[in-house]
Amino acid sequence: MSEPREDTKSVCPLCAVGCSVRYDDTSGRARGWPGAPVNADGELCPKGIAAFDVFDDEKRLTQPLVRRDGDLEAVSWTDAYDRIEREFWRIVEERGPDALAFLGAPHCTNEENYLFQKLARSLGTNNVDNRARLCHDSTVSAMEGRLGSGGMTNSLADLAETGAFLIIGSNPADQQPVAFNSYMRPAVNDDAHLIHIDPRANATTRLADTHIAPRPGTDELVVALFVKTILDEGLVDEGFVADRTEGFEAFAASVREVEFADLAARADVDAEAVRAAARAFGGAERAAVVTGTGIEGDGPDDTATADALLNLLLLTGNLGKRGAGMNLFRGLNNEQGACDAGALPHRLPGGRPVTERAAREQVADVWGIEPPSEPGPTELDLVRAFGREIRGAFVLGENPAVTKLDRQTVARGLDTLDFLLVQDVTSTETTAHADVVLPAGIWSEKSGTVTNLDRQVQRMRALESPPGAARGDFEILCALGERLAGDGFEYDSPEEVFAELTAVNPQYAGMNYEAIGTESQRWPFPDGANEGTDVLHRGEFMTGERRAPFVPIPTAEPADEGTGELVLLTGSRSGDVATTTMGSEVGTADDTLAIHPTDADARGVADGERVVVESADGHIEVIAQRSRSVRQGTVFVHAGVADPLLGAGRTRIRIA
Numbered sequence: 001m002s003e004p005r006e007d008t009k010s011v012c013p014l015c016a017v018g019c020s021v022r023y024d025d026t027s028g029r030a031r032g033w034p035g036a037p038v039n040a041d042g043e044l045c046p047k048g049i050a051a052f053d054v055f056d057d058e059k060r061l062t063q064p065l066v067r068r069d070g071d072l073e074a075v076s077w078t079d080a081y082d083r084i085e086r087e088f089w090r091i092v093e094e095r096g097p098d099a100l101a102f103l104g105a106p107h108c109t110n111e112e113n114y115l116f117q118k119l120a121r122s123l124g125t126n127n128v129d130n131r132a133r134l135c136h137d138s139t140v141s142a143m144e145g146r147l148g149s150g151g152m153t154n155s156l157a158d159l160a161e162t163g164a165f166l167i168i169g170s171n172p173a174d175q176q177p178v179a180f181n182s183y184m185r186p187a188v189n190d191d192a193h194l195i196h197i198d199p200r201a202n203a204t205t206r207l208a209d210t211h212i213a214p215r216p217g218t219d220e221l222v223v224a225l226f227v228k229t230i231l232d233e234g235l236v237d238e239g240f241v242a243d244r245t246e247g248f249e250a251f252a253a254s255v256r257e258v259e260f261a262d263l264a265a266r267a268d269v270d271a272e273a274v275r276a277a278a279r280a281f282g283g284a285e286r287a288a289v290v291t292g293t294g295i296e297g298d299g300p301d302d303t304a305t306a307d308a309l310l311n312l313l314l315l316t317g318n319l320g321k322r323g324a325g326m327n328l329f330r331g332l333n334n335e336q337g338a339c340d341a342g343a344l345p346h347r348l349p350g351g352r353p354v355t356e357r358a359a360r361e362q363v364a365d366v367w368g369i370e371p372p373s374e375p376g377p378t379e380l381d382l383v384r385a386f387g388r389e390i391r392g393a394f395v396l397g398e399n400p401a402v403t404k405l406d407r408q409t410v411a412r413g414l415d416t417l418d419f420l421l422v423q424d425v426t427s428t429e430t431t432a433h434a435d436v437v438l439p440a441g442i443w444s445e446k447s448g449t450v451t452n453l454d455r456q457v458q459r460m461r462a463l464e465s466p467p468g469a470a471r472g473d474f475e476i477l478c479a480l481g482e483r484l485a486g487d488g489f490e491y492d493s494p495e496e497v498f499a500e501l502t503a504v505n506p507q508y509a510g511m512n513y514e515a516i517g518t519e520s521q522r523w524p525f526p527d528g529a530n531e532g533t534d535v536l537h538r539g540e541f542m543t544g545e546r547r548a549p550f551v552p553i554p555t556a557e558p559a560d561e562g563t564g565e566l567v568l569l570t571g572s573r574s575g576d577v578a579t580t581t582m583g584s585e586v587g588t589a590d591d592t593l594a595i596h597p598t599d600a601d602a603r604g605v606a607d608g609e610r611v612v613v614e615s616a617d618g619h620i621e622v623i624a625q626r627s628r629s630v631r632q633g634t635v636f637v638h639a640g641v642a643d644p645l646l647g648a649g650r651t652r653i654r655i656a
Contacts (some may be wrong), residue, residue, distance in 0.1 A: 013443035018452030037520035061439035062468025097124030105397035106132035109448030122485035126376035132335035148542030153325030156473035161323035163284030169294020173203035178472035223308035235282030237317030251550035285325030337451030350505035387416030439470035603640030618644035
């Protein structure tokens with residue numbers, strides 16, 4: 001590979017904060033630069049400093065590969081494209097476009113994600129999805145349904161004005177440290193009250209005034225206790241409730257029937273500590289929720305915790321103003337942008353439903369063809385259908401062979417596909433099953449835009465060239481688009497694609513690629529506006545309605561799960577990018593298992609002992625670390641190490 005250019009500024013790929021970076025020729029590491037949109041003082045976290053520690057050339061895929069007689073062989077790009085064109089069209093002609101699946105990656109640029117979903121829909125299917133939606137499925141579902149948008153409601157900058165933080169299912173001090181230290185820590189140092197709800201004490205807990213460690217799977221009960229305290233102690237923002245909500249009386253009546261002590265016992269939390277924390281949240285002039293993957297339910301319909309948090313914000317009037325709101329701290333680079341660009345089975349660019357005729361007609365005016373109107377399956381459902389309803393798949397920088405499903409079943413599905421195309425930077429468990437493998441570019445070889453966690457669109461710039469015959473994702477997707485869909489993929493630059501994206505995505509309508517420059521533009525940025533909107537839901541919600549509904553908080557007694565097994569806790573994948581098209585091995589997880597001393601004693605596990613951990617889906621070997629940072633009945637393993645154990649829903653493990 002060529003040496004990165006020192007004077008070129010780009011965006012760090014290692015989390016969704018979006019710190020601006022450049023290459024430091026002296027150290028060979030990344031450096032921030034003053035005046036950037038997010039890391040304004042030029043600070044970077046340790047992961048960001050190592051952003052240029054990319055794969056060595058020998059680990060990169062540098063030639064297109066085609067499977068012949070069971071083996072992958074190097075071929076020309078023309079031969080690879082010919083095979084792809086022939087196989088895709090055969091599947092479409094024999095089984096229809098819905099026999100294809102397109103699995104994308106959030107770390108690709110907005111333009112690449114846009115091209116990817118446009119290719120799928122140009123072929124006649126909405127079978128396109130990306131891991132970003134999967135990571136926050138139930139939370140985004142609740143936010144879209146009640147607020148009209150799954151985007152972070154506030155900006156990072158205005159969180160500095162917060163008087164109370166409720167951080168739940170998230171560890172931003174470790175996973176998004178620049179955002180935490182630049183915007184949240186100063187508020188806490190200025191007397192903002194920080195409440196941390198997590199079964200495990202971690203870096204964020206160290207700054208917390210209150211740490212509540214509930215039994216896993218009971219977060220919604222703890223938030224229900226906050227809501228009950230707010231109601232019982234007269235901390236309701238009555239003006240906001242009257243003006244901006246609906247269904248309050250029935251909701252309040254249902255909450256008053258709940259027994260506080262019963263919920264506290266079921267969640268196994270200290271009732272008085274919860275009451276005190278709720279008073280701090282309800283008494284603050286501005287209070288904000290910060291959350292992550294830890295509040296996700298067992299499926300997209302399990303929105304109990306997210307809905308409970310939205311109820312709490314509505315009750316206290318903490319939506320539509322600075323220093324407040326529902327702030328989803330996404331983990332992976334460009335998770336927000338992948339969704340904004342329409343790489344979703346049920347949403348077009350800009351988050352509009354594929355079922356909405358006006359939205360499809362606007363897209364058709366630009367594309368010349370109308371997208372399909374029937375929503376496609378989710379990524380997990382598409383993978384489950386490999387070899388049956390799904391006969392061909394295009395996997396862009398993802399590794400579905402390692403997914404939240406039974407590995408052996410997925411492997412069989414991959415092998416029974418008629419055709420599997422994988423585009424990546426290195427060999428993975430999925431490329432081992434591929435019929436064609438295309439060598440792609442890493443983050444520092446890309447130009448285009450990405451959208452960070454608080455809706456800021458920023459520009460990435462190529463700092464080096466791909467090795468060998470490898471090509472950038474943008475170039476490959478344009479070529480495949482011309483081959484498979486014909487007209488509509490003749491782009492000379494990401495800037496042209498971004499201009500088209502603004503024409504079909506109303507949230508980006510007023511943005512301009514050149515005007516973004518080395519700064520940013522935040523959506524929603526309406527056509528004709530001078531700037532974007534930092535705080536959502538002022539005046540009316542993005543549903544177009546002035547009022548948002550309260551919804552019941554499920555408080556039913558769960559089924560008895562007394563199996564004697566331990567509940568697995570995992571951290572965010574922020575910074576965990578090995579074997580993806582980001583192409584970096586920084587952030588590789590340590591292979592330790594944190595276990596409470598009481599649980600360790602009961603299983604005869606010594607500190608530092610290497611143990612085998614098993615679940616219904618797989619097993620791993622890790623080093624036990626006795627720690628009171630995790631509550632009894634749980635263990636903690638980094639998500640990257642825990643992958644073989646993970647299945648759908650909560651994971652229970654045994655120590656062999």
